[in-house]
Amino acid sequence: MSAHSAAYPAFRGAIADFLHNPFLHRESESVRYFPDGLLILENGQIKAIGDYQTLHTQYPHLDITDYSGKLILPGFIDLHIHYPQTETIASYGEQLLEWLEKYVFPVEKKFQDPDYAQTIADFFLDELLRNGTTTAVVLTTIFPQSVDVLFTAAQERQMRMIAGQMLMNRNAPDFLLNTPQSAYEQTQNLIQKWHRQDRLLYAVTPRFAPTSTPEDLEIAGYLLRQYSDLYLHTHLSENTQEIAWIKQLFPKASDYLNVYEQFGLVTERSIFAHGIHLSDSERQRLSQSQSAIAFCPTSNLFLGSGLFNLQATQTPSPAIPVGLATDVGAGTSFSLFKTMGDGYKVLQLQGQALSPFQGFYLSTLGAAQALHLEAKIGNFEPGKEADFIIINPASTPLMKLRNQNQMPPETLSELADQLFTLMILGDDRNIEATYILGNLWKDNEQLTMNN
Numbered sequence: 001m002s003a004h005s006a007a008y009p010a011f012r013g014a015i016a017d018f019l020h021n022p023f024l025h026r027e028s029e030s031v032r033y034f035p036d037g038l039l040i041l042e043n044g045q046i047k048a049i050g051d052y053q054t055l056h057t058q059y060p061h062l063d064i065t066d067y068s069g070k071l072i073l074p075g076f077i078d079l080h081i082h083y084p085q086t087e088t089i090a091s092y093g094e095q096l097l098e099w100l101e102k103y104v105f106p107v108e109k110k111f112q113d114p115d116y117a118q119t120i121a122d123f124f125l126d127e128l129l130r131n132g133t134t135t136a137v138v139l140t141t142i143f144p145q146s147v148d149v150l151f152t153a154a155q156e157r158q159m160r161m162i163a164g165q166m167l168m169n170r171n172a173p174d175f176l177l178n179t180p181q182s183a184y185e186q187t188q189n190l191i192q193k194w195h196r197q198d199r200l201l202y203a204v205t206p207r208f209a210p211t212s213t214p215e216d217l218e219i220a221g222y223l224l225r226q227y228s229d230l231y232l233h234t235h236l237s238e239n240t241q242e243i244a245w246i247k248q249l250f251p252k253a254s255d256y257l258n259v260y261e262q263f264g265l266v267t268e269r270s271i272f273a274h275g276i277h278l279s280d281s282e283r284q285r286l287s288q289s290q291s292a293i294a295f296c297p298t299s300n301l302f303l304g305s306g307l308f309n310l311q312a313t314q315t316p317s318p319a320i321p322v323g324l325a326t327d328v329g330a331g332t333s334f335s336l337f338k339t340m341g342d343g344y345k346v347l348q349l350q351g352q353a354l355s356p357f358q359g360f361y362l363s364t365l366g367a368a369q370a371l372h373l374e375a376k377i378g379n380f381e382p383g384k385e386a387d388f389i390i391i392n393p394a395s396t397p398l399m400k401l402r403n404q405n406q407m408p409p410e411t412l413s414e415l416a417d418q419l420f421t422l423m424i425l426g427d428d429r430n431i432e433a434t435y436i437l438g439n440l441w442k443d444n445e446q447l448t449m450n451n
Contacts, residue, residue, distance in 0.1 A: 008059055009438060011039045012052055013067035013390065014408035016415060017074050017379035018365040022357045023314050028412060031357055032379075035410050038064075039072060041386045044437035049380045067390050069407050070432060071418070073360070074379055075134025075387035076336045077367035078326050080233070080273040080294035082139045083124040083150060083163075084108045085329030096239040096303050099330065109175050111146040121146075121153040129157070129441050131334045132431040134387040135367075135377060137233055137271055137294070137325075138163040139205055142178045144186045151194045158436045160199040160377060160385070162231055165190055167206040169216045180215045184223070191227060199385075203231035203271070208238075209259045210245050221264035231269050231371075234260070236293075237282070238274035239305050257282040266291055269372065273325065274299075275313070276306040287316035292323060292370035295362065297342035299327035310343075311352045323367030324359070336363045337426030344423060356419035386438040393418050395429045 015037030022030040038055045040048040040062065048055060056062060084107060091103040111117045128136055140146040140163055147165045154161035167183050168176060178186075187204065195202035204223045206212045212220075224230055237243060237256050246256050253259045257278070260266050270291040278286075286293065295308050313320040324339050325331070333339065340359035347354045368378025376385050394400035394407065402421050409415040422430060434441045 007061045007063050008047060009041045010056075010059070010062040010064045011041075011067060011072055011388075012064055013037060013070045013072040014415075015039055015049065015072045015380065018357075018361045019379065021319075021366065021369075022355065022361050024319065027355065027357045027416075030361070031412060031415070033412060033415055035408050036068070037072065039380060039388070041438045044386050044439070046380050046382050046384050046386055048382060067432075071391040071393060071408070073389055073391060074364045074377070075389055075434065075436075076132045076363045077323060077371070077377065078128065078133045078136040078336065079271060079292065079323035079367050079370060080139075080296060080325035081136050081328050081331070083121060084111055084139070084141050084146065086120055086124050086127070087329070089329040090332065091329070094303075095241070096305060096330075097241055097245075099303060104329070105173050105176055108141045109173075111141040111143050114145040114149060117143070117146045118149045118153070121150045124150075125153050125157055125159065127334045129159075129434045129436075130431065131336065131428045132389040132391070132434055133334070133336060134389070134434065134436060135160040135373075136162070137203065137231070137371070139207075139233065140164065140166055142166045142168050142176055142183070144190060147190050147194070151197075151200050155198050155200060157441065158199065158439070160201075160373070160387070162201045162203050162233070162371070164203040164205040164231075164233065167204070167216050167220060168211040170213050171211050180213070180219045183216065184219045187219075187223060191223070191230065195227070195230065201231065202227075203233035205233045206265075208235035208242070209256070210242065210249055214263070217260070217263040217265065224264060224267065229269070231271060232265050232267065233271045234265070234273070236260070236272035236275050237277045238300075239303070240277060243277055255279060255282055257285060261285070271370070273327065274305065274308070276300060276308050278309075278312075283312055283320060284316050286313075286320045287318055290318065290321060292321040294325035294327070295322055295343060296325045296327035296331060297346045298332045298339055299330035300346065301342055302332050303330050307346050307350055309350065309352075310347055310354070311350075321366070321370035322362060323370045324362045333427070335427045337422050337430065339363075340423040341426075356416045356423055359423050360419055386435065388435050389431055390433040390435075391422065391430050392432045393422060393430065395432070396425070399425055399430070
């Protein structure tokens with residue numbers, strides 16, 4: 001179809017995305033911004049982006065949805081979240097190991113029931129979309145049906161989703177343990193069924209080293225060698241008690257990361273949640289392997305785990321890939337706005353800074369780069385998948401008052417100020433619409449309200 005005959009779907013508004021890493025480049029060079037922009041789609045992909053006055057004359061046949069006065073950003077990417085823990089969010093009063101025992105393990109038992117798993121999977125994915133999250137890296141349970149229902153529900157919504165069956169064979173209740181052989185057979189079946197089906201990708205998922213024997217971790221390493229494009233998703237150095245436990249369970253390992261290294265689990269497609277208490281040596285080796293760290297500030301504060309040193313991850317050369325993550329249910333919100341806000345506070349407590357452009361980068365292009373998906377998602381380059389969100393910066397009376405002189409922002413400085421208000425005050429109420437492959441997502445509640 002030529003530009004002169006096709007009626008392309010297009011979206012007008014203040015459009016922003018990232019072309020470079022603002023931790024490593026000047027922010028003015030990293031951010032692309034059109035105060036009055038136009039985003040043109042074709043077959044669920046980005047066809048063109050630019051200034052409205054310039055671009056709409058090049059494409060005279062457009063079906064324009066007008067979001068003037070609103071911000072259009074790429075869909076958020078959550079680098080680490082537990083869908084079985086949706087029901088446990090805001091459970092009072094424990095640190096990591098006690099919290100798992102008291103709250104998480106009993107709830108995960110319920111996922112033996114596919115109907116219950118389906119109910120939570122539907123709620124979970126709709127809650128992500130309500131908060132503007134279009135891609136997530138998700139932990140499930142040891143039960144294969146918990147993976148099946150999540151992938152099925154994500155496929156129905158056309159979401160790009162990364163997940164896998166939990167590997168766990170010790171140091172947990174008997175009802176949550178699997179044998180390495182059974183886990184291998186079930187995981188292999190799930191990989192063959194789901195990996196690269198539509199927008200779905202598979203992650204080999206040991207819960208964390210203390211709940212896996214060496215045999216279990218050997219299985220994980222074997223699967224990564226058997227299927228070279230899988231992800232590895234687990235936890236690393238979240239809690240000081242956990243690290244002491246690692247020394248007891250794996251006395252031959254030089255440190256926590258070395259446990260995973262011994263089994264071939266530290267690669268450029270590995271995602272490690274937390275990474276709070278890393279040594280300089282561990283950071284250097286993560287830099288060399290280009291494994292990613294999921295920064296989970298709301299969870300780290302809630303469980304009292306510690307303060308993530310973001311600056312130290314950007315010091316090695318090359319920098320360690322980092323993305324933001326909600327880590328529900330220890331995380332206290334599905335909103336990456338709130339996650340950015342707590343990330344800002346975590347860094348302030350260490351004399352560091354998280355600028356609004358850096359925060360939004362870690363939730364979009366930075367997370368996509370950490371997942372090696374920057375060719376498909378993360379910004380509005382032509383040819384990429386059209387996942388994007390419409391943000392209303394004045395969705396509450398307070399935010400309307402705060403942003404009254406910036407509707408829309410005209411300069412990068414004004415844009416930064418408005419994005420910062422979203423980091424500190426924003427939540428799901430600011431997400432006016434979420435688009436998946438160019439299609440407007442509507443959940444049952446929205447459909448009821450619109451009728």
